[in-house]
Amino acid sequence: MNPLLKHRTLTAAILDQLRKAILDGTYPAGAQLRQDALAATFKVSRIPIREALFQLDAEGLVRFVPQKGAVVAALSAEEIDDVFELRRLLEPRLLARSIPALDSDDFTRLDALHAEMVTATAANDLGRWGQINADFHMALYARAGLPRSLTIVHGLLQTSDRYTRVHLSDVAGMGIVGMQRAVSEHATLAALSRAGASAAACAFLDQHIRTVHDDLLRELERSQREAMT
Structure with missing residues (x-):
């Protein structure tokens, strides 16, 4: 598989799993999504994790907060x-x-x-x-x-x-x-x-x-x- 395609496929899979976890409440509003911990969980580098979090931010499910990083967005x-x-x-x-x-x-x-x-x-x-x-x-x-x-x-x-x-x-x-x-x-x-x-x-x-x-x-x-x- 083309390395770039493999990377995009990996990021998409991680994005899908994180989105589902937010939607079903596994990660509730205010939960901190630490890139190093997620990378360890998914057994990947931090790069696809960071890209997935940026996409979740664009979807309004995650917010980047100073000193905390990615946090599950509160309902408002x-x-x-x-x-x-x-x-x-x-x-x-x-x-x-x-x-x-x-x-x-x-x-x-x-x-x-x-x-x-x-x-x-x-x-x-x-x-x-x-x-x-x-x-x-x-x-x-x-x-x-x-x-x-x-x-x-x-x-x-x-x-x-x-x-x-x-x-x-x-x-x-x-x-x-x-x-x-x-x-x-x-x-x-x-x-x-x-x-x-x-x-x-x-x-x-x-x-x-x-x-x-x-x-x-x-x-x-x-x-x-x-x-x-």
């Missing part, structure tokens, strides 16, 4: 606003561009992803559910012909996944309600897209993203109040 209202307002700007635009070009193979994939989401919801599998959710959105926008915007949205969806997992893992069964609502809304998005109802689909998508945004802000406010009591 400002970050939620930034991520979800960007999503509302970019995703309806992508969907409007994509709908006219979606074909039968695309809708077959959307149907398969929706079925997987139903299964993940029934199993309360948050990790799998989050990945399917991102895959479903990206499949909707696959024919937009805007690769730069798609790359940005893919990153935003990964960041959203962390917040969504916090919300869906709450107590009193509200998480499963949120998952079931999303499953229903995704079915509506697919149906509107299949019908070629671009304006209605984009408006529904905007509301879909806004609802999650509002829910997350309420959940963050609730958790902050509880932390103060």
Whole structure:
């Protein structure tokens, strides 16, 4: 294998493992990610570790703090606003561009992803559910012909996944309600897209993203109040 390709593949594998560990809470907010310790864990040099951490910083999952290095980013209202307002700007635009070009193979994939989401919801599998959710959105926008915007949205969806997992893992069964609502809304998005109802689909998508945004802000406010009591 080409040494450069091998290096990139190694960095990508480490990035994937670190991202998953942050998303599932193995590394909670505020945890310090020491490059030497991670290099020892992965049995690699610090170079691919450093590159993976830089990418996580770009995704908003990690922050570099003076005297501490890489630290898992805290959940904040400002970050939620930034991520979800960007999503509302970019995703309806992508969907409007994509709908006219979606074909039968695309809708077959959307149907398969929706079925997987139903299964993940029934199993309360948050990790799998989050990945399917991102895959479903990206499949909707696959024919937009805007690769730069798609790359940005893919990153935003990964960041959203962390917040969504916090919300869906709450107590009193509200998480499963949120998952079931999303499953229903995704079915509506697919149906509107299949019908070629671009304006209605984009408006529904905007509301879909806004609802999650509002829910997350309420959940963050609730958790902050509880932390103060």
